Amino acid sequence: xxxxxxxxxxxxxxxxxxxxxxxxxxxxxxxxxxxxxxxxxxxxxxxxxxxxxxxxxxxxxxxxxxxxxxxxxxxxxxxxxxxxxxxxxxxxxxxxxxxxxxxxxxxxxxxxxxxxxxxxxxxxxxxxxxxxxxxxxxxxxxxxxxxxxxxxxxxxxxxxxxxxxxxxxxxxxxxxxxxxxxxxxxxxxxxxxxxxxxxxxxxxxxxxxxxxxxxxxxxxxxxxxxxxxxxxxxxxxxxxxxxxxxxxxxxxxxxxxxxxxxxxxxxxxxxxxxxxxxxxxxxxxxxxxxxxxxxxxxxxxxxxxxxxxxxxxxxxxxxxxxxxxxxxxxxxxxxxxxxxxxxxxxxxxxxxxxxxxxxxxxxxxxxxxxxxxxxxxxxxxxxxxxxxxxxxxxxxxxxxxxxxxxxxxxxxxxxxxxxxxxxxxxxxxxxxxxxxxxxxxxxxxxxxxxxxxxxxxxxxxxxxxxxxxxxxxxxxxxxxxxxxxxxxxxxxxxxxxxxxxxxxxxxxxxxxxxxxxxxxxxxxxxxxx
Numbered sequence: 001x002x003x004x005x006x007x008x009x010x011x012x013x014x015x016x017x018x019x020x021x022x023x024x025x026x027x028x029x030x031x032x033x034x035x036x037x038x039x040x041x042x043x044x045x046x047x048x049x050x051x052x053x054x055x056x057x058x059x060x061x062x063x064x065x066x067x068x069x070x071x072x073x074x075x076x077x078x079x080x081x082x083x084x085x086x087x088x089x090x091x092x093x094x095x096x097x098x099x100x101x102x103x104x105x106x107x108x109x110x111x112x113x114x115x116x117x118x119x120x121x122x123x124x125x126x127x128x129x130x131x132x133x134x135x136x137x138x139x140x141x142x143x144x145x146x147x148x149x150x151x152x153x154x155x156x157x158x159x160x161x162x163x164x165x166x167x168x169x170x171x172x173x174x175x176x177x178x179x180x181x182x183x184x185x186x187x188x189x190x191x192x193x194x195x196x197x198x199x200x201x202x203x204x205x206x207x208x209x210x211x212x213x214x215x216x217x218x219x220x221x222x223x224x225x226x227x228x229x230x231x232x233x234x235x236x237x238x239x240x241x242x243x244x245x246x247x248x249x250x251x252x253x254x255x256x257x258x259x260x261x262x263x264x265x266x267x268x269x270x271x272x273x274x275x276x277x278x279x280x281x282x283x284x285x286x287x288x289x290x291x292x293x294x295x296x297x298x299x300x301x302x303x304x305x306x307x308x309x310x311x312x313x314x315x316x317x318x319x320x321x322x323x324x325x326x327x328x329x330x331x332x333x334x335x336x337x338x339x340x341x342x343x344x345x346x347x348x349x350x351x352x353x354x355x356x357x358x359x360x361x362x363x364x365x366x367x368x369x370x371x372x373x374x375x376x377x378x379x380x381x382x383x384x385x386x387x388x389x390x391x392x393x394x395x396x397x398x399x400x401x402x403x404x405x406x407x408x409x410x411x412x413x414x415x416x417x418x419x420x421x422x423x424x425x426x427x428x429x430x431x432x433x434x435x436x437x438x439x440x441x442x443x444x445x446x447x448x449x450x451x452x453x454x455x456x457x458x459x460x461x462x463x464x465x466x467x468x469x470x471x472x473x474x475x476x477x478x479x480x481x482x483x484x485x486x487x488x489x490x491x492x493x494x495x496x497x498x499x500x501x502x503x504x505x506x507x508x509x510x511x512x513x514x515x516x517x518x519x520x521x522x523x524x525x526x527x528x529x
Contacts, residue, residue: 010028012027017082018320019310023081029200031204034209035214040196041165044192049164063101063157073180075094078149083321108463121504129471133470134467135163137216148178158466162463169199175199181197222244225404232454245279245448246404250406251398251425252271253421254287255412263433266409268306270437272318273436281436282436286394321359330383338365340372342367344365347361365385409430427448427452481526500515
């Protein structure tokens with residue numbers, strides 16, 4: 001029995017997917033209320049940006065402290081709404097969010113500090129340029145349900161520190177986590193209008209936030225490729241910049257010299273934690289033929305020990321699926337693979353007592369190939385496809401045979417060789433002997449190639465996404481009447497400017513010397529009428 005995510009005219013019903021119990025309600029905002037919130041954010045932004053950075057930092061560090069003080073409560077809320085275990089809620093969401101808030105708060109001054117631009121030519125030594133970072137204004141954040149705290153915090157916190165105000169929309173499935181973020185913001189003491197959380201259906205949110213004549217100044221979206229493309233097309237009407245993280249179908253390459261115990265444990269964690277609902281999780285495993293048999297035997301043994309069910313007393317390893325519609329996608333892909341010759345290597349048995357809840361059994365398939373949907377499309381569930389390869393050249397070719405390119409990993413005891421191999425994977429994030437964890441590292445940029453999206457979050461590149469670069473160039477000789485190349489034009493000016501070219505790039509000493517004489521003869525015109 002599927003658990004519907006229901007709406008009525010006023011509220012969203014919140015359901016625990018691991019138990020099917022109703023756990024609360026969240027009031028639905030109207031489009032007019034969303035427009036009002038946007039107007040308030042626009043009005044509040046100039047004063048917020050004008051605050052000294054130390055004041056903005058102080059507010060955000062209070063948010064970090066709130067996270068620390070309410071760790072158990074927030075972890076439990078995430079677990080109940082997404083269906084993941086509380087260990088995963090803490091390890092992959094609460095802990096990284098606190099670490100990230102601290103990181104951005106401590107490094108914001110460096111990211112926002114004006115930077116001198118070195119002169120590019122001796123001809124313009126009288127010019128001095130600096131690069132400033134200017135907030136966009138109002139940042140819109142549309143967050144997904146799979147990491148309802150961990151993903152948006154890497155956008156909300158740097159956006160606020162950079163001097164933007166924020167309109168935040170979380171998924172209908174994770175409204176209580178959205179309300180928890182609201183509570184954090186209130187505890188941080190941000191001024192009225194600087195942050196607003198909206199509960200709107202996705203299609204309505206996209207329309208309102210990108211409405212011509214009254215829209216956010218930049219939109220961050222994490223979700224599916226089709227929705228990302230729709231939002232990008234909508235944003236194009238007003239040239240609103242967008243940052244899109246649209247998922248992955250991530251490969252794991254196991255070399256013949258890999259530590260197989262670590263590789264198997266890594267595949268299980270990165271591929272199956274959060275019940276496989278991770279954009280950057282392992283989905284496709286390519287194993288060198290020399291170690292294929294021992295790898296799949298270890299994998300089968302480890303999967304057999306996994307405990308899947310509701311998290312009662314930290315007594316399970318794998319939780320539930322957040323949405324019933326995703327279970328249908330997974331089942332369709334598995335059925336397609338089995339019909340085309342795949343074999344189930346291992347599968348966890350789900351207790352019949354949980355039949356009414358949203359579980360999909362952990363499943364490992366072998367005899368897979370790229371004629372199967374499982375290996376071509378994002379699965380987003382607790383399913384792993386393992387494929388034997390002749391050599392690592394074949395592994396690279398298969399890894400890159402995808403329209404997505406978020407992350408990839410290489411497993412080998414030769415780090416230098418693994419890095420060289422990993423650099424050939426067409427993905428934005430590469431890890432060696434690990435996978436997925438860099439999303440929890442605030443300093444490492446996160447984002448993908450191809451249809452996995454545009455832009456970056458995390459680290460300095462992610463912080464830069466919250467601002468626009470502004471260059472200011474000053475003149476060291478403001479008392480000069482004109483630049484060398486200003487009016488009036490004459491033959492002597494042409495010859496002198498050609499001389500400048502010869503000084504810099506002439507082919508011999510004589511040509512350069514003659515050019516220097518012609519060029520320097522122009523200097524007096526800078527100071528006379």
